[in-house]
Amino acid sequence: MNSRLFKRLDDKNLIELFSNLQNRLDVSKMLEVDDKTLIYYLYRQDKNYKSFKLRKKSGGYRIINAPISNLKIIQTKLNHILRLVCKDKKIIRKSVHGFQVNRNIIKIGRASCKERV
Numbered sequence: 697m698n699s700r701l702f703k704r705l706d707d708k709n710l711i712e713l714f715s716n717l718q719n720r721l722d723v724s725k726m727l728e729v730d731d732k733t734l735i736y737y738l739y740r741q742d743k744n745y746k747s748f749k750l751r752k753k754s755g756g757y758r759i760i761n762a763p764i765s766n767l768k769i770i771q772t773k774l775n776h777i778l779r780l781v782c783k784d785k786k787i788i789r790k791s792v793h794g795f796q797v798n799r800n801i802i803k804i805g806r807a808s809c810k811e812r813v
Contacts, residue, residue: 701773702728710777727773737767 702710705728713726724734737744744767749757763771 701776704728707780711780714777714781726777727770729770733766734770737770 705713705726710726713722717723717726720734721731724731727734743764745761745763747759747761750760752758762768
């Protein structure tokens with residue numbers, strides 16, 4: 697996955713860069729985007745997402761806000777880095793699902809349903 701996301705950095709370099717982050721320029725370097733691009737997507741919040749409706753099984757609609765393609769690339773890179781960093785941490789609780797491999801909202805929902813029964 698990393699070979700397609702990052703052109704110049706391997707996982708070891710990404711972890712090192714993450715642990716030494718000090719400012720926005722460091723973040724843009726780690727994400728391999730220039731600083732102007734990062735600023736653009738950070739501050740033009742009203743146009744970063746496409747909204748559309750999906751019909752729910754129970755009736756009604758759910759509004760989905762999906763990131764535009766360039767923002768999605770940045771988010772995917774950041775997700776990869778956070779997963780790398782979290783993978784090495786021994787302090788992460790079993791209840792934590794964000795940025796964890798093989799953990800997702802479905803597992804949270806199943807656990808929640810079992811608690812109610």
